[in-house]
Amino acid sequence: MNAVGLPHYLMVSALLFSLGLLGVIVRRNVLVIYMSLELMLNAGNLALVAVSRFNNNLNGQIMVFFIITVAAAEVAVGLALIVALYRRRQTTHVEDLTSLKL
Amino acid sequence: MQDIFFYIFAALTLLCGALVIANPVSRNPVTSAMFLVLTILSLAGLFVLLHAFFLAAVQVLVYAGAVIVLFLFVIMLLDLKEEEQRRIKLVMGVLGVLSVGCIAWILIRTIQFVHPAGRLATVRLDGSARALGHLLFTDFALPFELVSLILLVAMIGAILLSKKDLR
Numbered sequence: 044m045n046a047v048g049l050p051h052y053l054m055v056s057a058l059l060f061s062l063g064l065l066g067v068i069v070r071r072n073v074l075v076i077y078m079s080l081e082l083m084l085n086a087g088n089l090a091l092v093a094v095s096r097f098n099n100n101l102n103g104q105i106m107v108f109f110i111i112t113v114a115a116a117e118v119a120v121g122l123a124l125i126v127a128l129y130r131r132r133q134t135t136h137v138e139d140l141t142s143l144k145l
Numbered sequence: 146m147q148d149i150f151f152y153i154f155a156a157l158t159l160l161c162g163a164l165v166i167a168n169p170v171s172r173n174p175v176t177s178a179m180f181l182v183l184t185i186l187s188l189a190g191l192f193v194l195l196h197a198f199f200l201a202a203v204q205v206l207v208y209a210g211a212v213i214v215l216f217l218f219v220i221m222l223l224d225l226k227e228e229e230q231r232r233i234k235l236v237m238g239v240l241g242v243l244s245v246g247c248i249a250w251i252l253i254r255t256i257q258f259v260h261p262a263g264r265l266a267t268v269r270l271d272g273s274a275r276a277l278g279h280l281l282f283t284d285f286a287l288p289f290e291l292v293s294l295i296l297l298v299a300m301i302g303a304i305l306l307s308k309k310d311l312r
Binding site: 054077 | 147148151159165166174185191192195199200203204220222223241244248249252253257270277281288303304306
């Protein structure tokens with residue numbers, strides 16, 4: 044087994060991203076879909092930090108800092124939307140939210 | 146030694162990530178949120194292995210602290226008892242696993258094909274708060290201020306959206 048390098052970290056990141064994507068596709072609960080979105084964001088963060096480390100450049104970590112900030116803002120707005128939706132429709136199940144369907 | 150920690154944290158991350166999206170025991174969103182905490186903590190461990198100490202701390206504070214608490218708060222607020230019974234349709238599950246498997250295969254083959262060596266320079270990159278803060282307030286001062294605007298807008302939006310009579 045060779046030493047852990049950039050490909051190993053990128054592999055973990057790719058697998059984590061795929062897991063998040065799978066959650067978004069398969070699960071039907073809006074909250075769990077939202078958590079899967081967070082997983083995908085974290086996978087991107089891991090790839091950025093790994094590339095930043097192995098190229099000896101701090102800019103990737105600055106990018107991750109901004110991503111974390113924007114993700115926090117996104118979670119606040121998204122959860123407020125989910126609460127507003129639940130108040131109106133009494134559901135968090137995506138199959139019940141079809142009022143935009145033609 | 147560091148390699149062993151890498152494998153431990155990577156396995157923990159992927160295992161807990163899998164348990165977030167599909168838990169064989171319980172389909173309650175609260176369990177998903179709990180496993181999301183574990184995923185984020187092991188990711189913070191990976192950040193420490195990558196010498197990104199400040200980001201590891203921020204990851205624990207912002208994600209494991211603020212974001213998950215927000216998630217749990219909303220889950221408890223909505224009281225989702227009867228949502229648990231519904232099953233995932235088998236065809237959709239199989240198709241989803243198949244397509245995501247294809248995408249994962251493409252990603253992994255790309256990484257193997259390109260084989261990004263990266264040069265681990267002798268000068269140790271330090272992701273300490275001091276180094277990041279210096280960069281944030283010199284080269285990235287404008288994006289840093291703009292991000293505060295995003296937070297302000299998100300705060301106003303969240304307050305507006307959670308008002309009782311949303312017009």
